[in-house]
Amino acid sequence: MGFPEYRPRRLRRDEKLRGLIEETACSTKHLVLPLFVKEMDEKSVPIPSMPGVSQLSVEGLLQEVEEAVRLSIPAILLFGIPATKDETGSGACDKDGIVQRATREIKKRFGHDILVITDVCLCEYTSHGHCGVLKGNEVDNDETLTILAASALSHAEAGVDMVAPSDMMDGRVRAIRERLDGNGFSHIPIMSYAAKYASALYGPFRDAAESAPQFGDRKGYQMDFPNQREALREIELDVAEGADIIMVKPALFYLDILALAKKEFNRPLAAYSVSGEYTMVQCAASAGYVDYKRTVIEMTTSIARAGADIIITYFAKDLARWLSNTTR
Numbered sequence: 502m503g504f505p506e507y508r509p510r511r512l513r514r515d516e517k518l519r520g521l522i523e524e525t526a527c528s529t530k531h532l533v534l535p536l537f538v539k540e541m542d543e544k545s546v547p548i549p550s551m552p553g554v555s556q557l558s559v560e561g562l563l564q565e566v567e568e569a570v571r572l573s574i575p576a577i578l579l580f581g582i583p584a585t586k587d588e589t590g591s592g593a594c595d596k597d598g599i600v601q602r603a604t605r606e607i608k609k610r611f612g613h614d615i616l617v618i619t620d621v622c623l624c625e626y627t628s629h630g631h632c633g634v635l636k637g638n639e640v641d642n643d644e645t646l647t648i649l650a651a652s653a654l655s656h657a658e659a660g661v662d663m664v665a666p667s668d669m670m671d672g673r674v675r676a677i678r679e680r681l682d683g684n685g686f687s688h689i690p691i692m693s694y695a696a697k698y699a700s701a702l703y704g705p706f707r708d709a710a711e712s713a714p715q716f717g718d719r720k721g722y723q724m725d726f727p728n729q730r731e732a733l734r735e736i737e738l739d740v741a742e743g744a745d746i747i748m749v750k751p752a753l754f755y756l757d758i759l760a761l762a763k764k765e766f767n768r769p770l771a772a773y774s775v776s777g778e779y780t781m782v783q784c785a786a787s788a789g790y791v792d793y794k795r796t797v798i799e800m801t802t803s804i805a806r807a808g809a810d811i812i813i814t815y816f817a818k819d820l821a822r823w824l825s826n827t828t829r
């Protein structure tokens with residue numbers, strides 16, 4: 502049946518009518534708020550390239566978490582910035598490290614009111630800024646696995662609800678799963694950054710996490726952006742190694758990858774809408790070129806529409822405020 506019998510516009514005449522047939526509903530219960538905790542005296546230090554986002558002390562972090570709880574945001578993704586760094590990123594495994602201490606404080610204060618997911622990687626902890634230990638100028642994959650697994654275990658011992666390895670080393674999901682299982686943490690899920698692309702959109706994050714590589718780039722371990730089939734192979738490997746949730750990162754330039762992953766894999770799917778996506782919208786909105794609220798909601802809905810079950814976004818607090826009202 503075609504025009505004039507069928508007229509799609511009939512169902513678009515009224516907001517309630519549009520609501521009835523809405524195919525993708527964004528909801529606060531699927532949002533994760535990334536936060537940066539730093540070993541420092543100041544309570545919070547704004548990140549110039551990410552308006553509205555700050556590096557936080559443990560005390561500042563607790564205030565942010567309190568707000569997240571009040572807004573019914575179910576989870577945070579925690580990144581740590583240590584006071585000192587070294588060649589092997591040993592701070593990542595320190596049981597009194599910044600992430601481990603912050604996790605214990607959050608759990609003591611908020612218990613089950615919020616899920617703490619921790620980023621597992623070495624780039625915030627290594628003096629050279631790469632995501633693993635070096636052999637010459639190359640990141641040594643297999644050496645790095647041991648440290649990543651030890652780091653994940655230290656997070657579990659501190660009380661996290663989930664670990665999220667972001668390093669893109671081969672075999673790290675299995676290494677972490679075995680280490681957790683062998684130490685009584687078989688109940689802790691792994692959300693793997695399964696298809697993580699070497700992206701220009703990470704620039705502002707590196708200011709936030711103080712993790713820019715001191716030489717070279719991360720193309721030797723993160724994925725090359727023209728590749729789609731390779732993402733499916735990466736995800737397949739992580740699923741086989743025991744990933745409970747698979748992630749695609751970044752989100753907006755990789756909606757095709759999200760849609761394919763949703764179709765191909767029977768696993769919950771997360772999308773990380775990264776710092777560059779956030780900053781692009783912030784800049785355009787503050788210049789008055791796009792409407793902030795409409796752009797953020799449309800962008801986030803597009804990520805859900807592509808197939809993401811979980812959306813990790815720096816807009817989580819604003820989204821939670823807006824989504825508690827029904828109209829957009």
Ligand SMILES: [Zn+2]
Binds near residue numbers: 624632
């Ligand atoms: Zn890293």
